[in-house]
Amino acid sequence: MDTKTALKKFNIRPTKSLGQNFLNDNNIIKRIVDAAGIGSGDLVIEIGPGLGSMTAELAARAGKVVAVEIDRRLMPVLQENLKAFPNVTLLNKDIMKVDIRKDILEMVELTDSGFKPDKIRIVANLPYYITTPVVMKLLEQELSVECMVFMIQMEVSDRMAAGPGGKEYGALSIAVQFYSKPQKLFNVSPHCFIPQPGVESSVIRLDIYKAPPVQVLDRKIFFKTVKAAFGQRRKTLINALCNAGCFNKSKDEIREILKNMGVDENQRGETLSLAQFAQLSNSFVTPS
Numbered sequence: 001m002d003t004k005t006a007l008k009k010f011n012i013r014p015t016k017s018l019g020q021n022f023l024n025d026n027n028i029i030k031r032i033v034d035a036a037g038i039g040s041g042d043l044v045i046e047i048g049p050g051l052g053s054m055t056a057e058l059a060a061r062a063g064k065v066v067a068v069e070i071d072r073r074l075m076p077v078l079q080e081n082l083k084a085f086p087n088v089t090l091l092n093k094d095i096m097k098v099d100i101r102k103d104i105l106e107m108v109e110l111t112d113s114g115f116k117p118d119k120i121r122i123v124a125n126l127p128y129y130i131t132t133p134v135v136m137k138l139l140e141q142e143l144s145v146e147c148m149v150f151m152i153q154m155e156v157s158d159r160m161a162a163g164p165g166g167k168e169y170g171a172l173s174i175a176v177q178f179y180s181k182p183q184k185l186f187n188v189s190p191h192c193f194i195p196q197p198g199v200e201s202s203v204i205r206l207d208i209y210k211a212p213p214v215q216v217l218d219r220k221i222f223f224k225t226v227k228a229a230f231g232q233r234r235k236t237l238i239n240a241l242c243n244a245g246c247f248n249k250s251k252d253e254i255r256e257i258l259k260n261m262g263v264d265e266n267q268r269g270e271t272l273s274l275a276q277f278a279q280l281s282n283s284f285v286t287p288s
Contacts, residue, residue: 003194006051010077014195018071019127022050023151025192033057035185035205036121036149043117045104047095047124047134050074052081058123059085064115066104070094095134100143119146128153128199132172135160139179139206148180148206157184157202169270171230175223177274178214180206214278217285221247225281229269237272238265247284257283 003024007013014020023029032054038044038061049055049067051074059065059082068091069078075092082088089111091103098104108115122145126134131152138148150157155168161182162168176182188201216222228244229237238258242251249257258265261279263272272280 003051003053006077006081007194010073012073012077015071019129020050020071021125021127021193021195021197023053023125023192024194025188026053028188028192029054029057031186032123032125032149032151032203033061035203036123036147038062038121039118041118042146043105043108043115043120045100045120045122047122048126049078049090050125052078054123054125055082055088056085059088062121063087063117064108064112065089066091066108068093068095068098068104096130096137100138100141105143120144121146122148124149125151128156128197131156135206136175139176139208142179145208147208149203150206151188151201151203154187154200154202157182157204160184160204160206164271164273166270170233171226174226174274174277176206178212178216178222180208182206214275215282216278217282221284222278222281225284226269226277229272229277233268233270235268236266237263237269240269248286249284 003022014022038058040061041063044058044062044065046055046058046065046067049069055065055067055078065088067078067088069075070093072092075090078090120143122138135150158168159170159172160176161184162173183205185203185205188203190196190200224246228241228246232240232243235243238251238254241247241254255265257280261276263276
């Protein structure tokens with residue numbers, strides 16, 4: 001059932017508060033699913049299945065699909081559109097309130113005859129307003145996930161994949177790249193959605209690291225350092241770090257740390273690489 005027909009049949013109007021823009025282009029759907037590299041033994045977690053167009057394509061390739069949808073109005077549509085796929089489980093829940101391990105991974109193992117996936121992959125067409133919280137939740141839980149493929153606002157995908165020195169590079173870039181290797185794949189026109197969003201979209205793939213690419217002695221201090229450096233982007237690095245007030249170091253001590261790193265204290269945070277942020281944060285860790 002195509003998007004227009006399904007919306008009309010079930011008398012559904014997209015809800016602005018949920019950021020609903022339903023993908024209505026089968027070519028784009030197939031490209032997204034192709035990007036996830038799904039195999040027949042894989043478990044796919046889909047966030048925001050909407051009307052089930054991409055869910056059906058995922059189910060045709062995966063061993064198991066768990067689709068998490070917050071809008072209860074869409075459940076009858078999903079049940080109708082996916083009745084041919086017994087390997088799909090629908091969860092009418094808010095992904096931000098879902099315990100991935102308990103509510104999905106353990107549930108699948110208990111209810112699907114001990115099904116143990118070859119790999120776990122996450123695919124989502126995320127509402128723009130909640131993109132960053134959802135992505136960071138998934139990354140920070142450090143699940144045994146092979147990759148995540150998201151369709152998100154183009155500006156956000158640019159920030160996730162950005163390198164040092166550009167205006168897009170920031171705390172989100174560092175956080176995403178600490179846990180994964182991002183690869184921006186392609187842009188998607190607003191014309192591919194019903195209703196059309198007011199911005200361009202992009203598809204990005206995050207290949208999840210088994211261990212971070214840098215050695216960090218204390219993750220809390222690492223992310224505090226990143227937040228401090230980008231919290232006042234117009235300030236020099238030394239002033240931004242000193243003004244943050246969360247490091248037990250004097251300005252002279254911070255100046256010496258930067259000097260030993262070969263970093264000019266008058267640089268700004270966006271010039272530091274992931275490895276340099278790791279080195280800097282490690283200097284703030286008090287030896288036990």
